[in-house]
Amino acid sequence: MIDLHDITKVYQIGDEKVYALDHVSMHIYPREFVSVIGPSGSGKSTLMNIIGCLDLADAGVYRLDGIPIEDYSEKQLARIRNEKIGFIFQNFNLIPKLSAEENVELPLIYRGVKASERAERVREALDKVGLTHRAKHLPTELSGGQQQRVAIARALVTRPSLILADEPTGNLDSRTSREILDILMELHEQGNTVVLITHDNDIARQAKRSVHILDGRLTEVAL
């Protein structure tokens, strides 16, 4: 489903070239739960951005559902992000002016789903993360864990083929982290493909498969 082949991403910092990703190849199958572990600066965020179609690789081929990403236009990429990928970020990235409900609704608006169906799916998604009762609240009125659950609902609502979580528990205490991970586990069990990026080995161990990244190079970790 996700096929990275010889992906390279280089950043120019002063005179020096830094390989954020150094000829990375990787394959993720449907319904897999993969964790990517690595310390900060190891290139894991770059990897996530490329998998999430937020950024393009300098070299190599990335096939998503069999089609090379380089062939898509900006508009088509936006559509792929909308339909195939659900993002979960470390700092939640909710829009502060919109209520929980409206944040979850937004991707559906961009997709052009009609209002009655939107309301139905938003309720469904919030129900899945157990936040139906907080639907009308603004992000600032929610706790960190609740905000992250809203973000998960937003990722889910489009029924994406891939859920991409970048340090989803990085800003949360251990108890809420546990809750969030449980939700992700549950999503995986329901048949979603999940890629979890983290620097925490304990969290990474939750996944069926774990990949280690260091200085832009990947190694499979046997669990």
Added chain:
Amino acid sequence: MSFKMALRSIGSNKLRAVLTMLGIIIGVMALVVLVSIVNGATRSVTDQMSALGSNYVEAYVWSYGRKALTMEDLNEWVESEPLIEAVAPDSQDSSMVKYGSKSQRMTIRGTTPAYYEINGLQLETGRFLKNADILNGSRVCILGPSAVDALVGYADCVGDEISLDGLRYTIVGVLGKSDSLMYSGYGDNVIYIPYTAMVRQFPNVAEGINNFYATAPEGTSMKEAEAAVRAFLSEKVGTDEWGNENYYVYSMDVMENAMGSVTNVLSILLGGIASISLIVGGIGIMNIMLVTVTERTREIGIRKAIGANRGTILRQFLLEAVVLCMMGCAIGIFLSWCILRLANVVVADMSMRFALSGNVVVLSVIFCFVIGVIFGLYPANKAAKMKPIDALHYGG
């Protein structure tokens, strides 16, 4: 949906929104108020012009067809023609005028009582011609102000006698200096006598009427009245053997049109100056939109990550700029309306009335919309062009 979103993001910083709109509000007010005032003032001047008796059609006849134009023809015509209110012949000749020991050659005009109203004359003392004077062919006369100065030297001469080529006439009235724009130029040094008396004494006039004035009733346009005069003359005197018209008709429309073009120039000038302030307001909007886009870089990143494309983001910010402009426009128009009402109270006794001119309102709405689009486009495009990855990691 996106409209609601735009309102919401404008509403989230009300003070800033109002300050931003201020430029547009002032620009719209300048445009609407100035142009409306020019229109109001013009209307009042035009009204005064017609009040001064400039609302007439003047006809010259230089050659009669089969039959000369007579007083009876005119009277019959004015009775049957609904587009004509009054008509007065104006026959001219010159004569040696004597008053006491002074004598001077002067213009004599033979006419009827209607002439007074049509030409907006004003009496200083005495009276103008009466119907009885016409019926009897009485030898009475009314002096123009310059004629009085030249012959008598003082205005209080009603009842005195003058002689025109030896025939005695009684002065029954003296005209004052007229305000009428058309009249003041050439009509002051003149003596008016009844048309019938004129016909009797001056043989070249006896032939027929070759100059007359006509007015239209209230509410009839000068164009219609002019057409009626033309129709009448075309029937009565027609054309000469080469097909040229034997007459010439002139109406005050020409004058009013000239006045109209002066106002148009004024409107365009003032409107132009006001438009500059609208453009300045537009620049203010662009400035704030640029700030907004920078402030909301992260939001743009999030929106792009969850599937907004360039077009979506462009539309969102463009709509916000346009909504901001249109709100300013609406407030500006409302305030203009208030100002004009206030102005009406202030100038209440100056016979001027100012009303919101519909054309200017439409114009300013269109103008504001265009400004919103033009000055919103650059910031919106800046937002749309952001790379999702850079926007997402902006400032954190």
